[in-house]
């Protein structure tokens with residue numbers, strides 16, 4: 157479903173953030189990207205959804221290469237992907253419901269009624285139906301992130317990309333967000349997750365890629381990465397974070 161081929165990205169001509177990264181994601185697969193800070197995890201995700209333009213390499217979705225040089229096509233291609241960041245990026249001047257219906261109406265051309273019906277469905281799914289008329293500032297961080305996930309789902313994406321969705325949250329709110337993501341996993345959603353929640357990655361991923369210095373050091377099943385890999389960097393990293 158997703159084919160990342162020989163992706164490279166350099167910033168300011170000297171920071172090689174991503175170096176020749178290739179991997180594929182099958183439909184329904186959950187892939188986690190783990191590794192130390194600065195290893196290129198976010199840059200890989202941002203190249204996949206077109207927030208960054210790679211210097212080299214291609215990203216194919218369902219066999220079709222993304223062409224981000226053409227803004228109109230890029231916007232269309234991007235709608236197959238939902239993206240959830242560390243910071244929720246909700247519009248502060250809009251209610252939860254307005255946040256959720258904005259893009260479906262403006263980008264997908266849905267009617268108000270249709271967009272609201274979808275929004276309410278996903279709000280219920282993330283357990284926040286009662287907050288539909290609230291403004292984001294009245295919600296906890298965990299609730300805001302669940303709204304952000306519902307907002308991404310309202311675009312009916314085929315793929316969800318998460319970049320550290322819980323790392324800005326207080327510990328007691330991490331669980332409620334992970335539960336929402338777990339629910340999507342059980343539903344068969346195709347996902348790429350960048351996370352520092354190692355136990356969660358181990359539990360939900362089909363495969364995990366360990367990145368360092370912009371390259372995938374190893375990629376394998378959670379079982380392999382956590383218990384069998386002989387790679388010293390992986391072992392050191394896991395010792396530090398577990």
Ligand SMILES: Nc1ncnc2c1ncn2[C@@H]1O[C@H](COP(=O)(O)OP(=O)(O)OP(=O)(O)O)[C@@H](O)[C@H]1O
Nearest residue numbers: 167168171172173192193194195196197198199200
């Ligand atoms: N917009 C940018 N301009 C310049 N350098 C950047 C930019 N974005 C990322 N980098 C650099 O690219 C490298 C990879 O960064 P990236 O954010 O992808 O790492 P990461 O693995 O997501 O780290 P973290 O776990 O801290 O989020 C780092 O050296 C970073 O400083």
Ligand SMILES: [Mg+2]
Nearest residue numbers: 197198199319
């Ligand atoms: Mg990052």
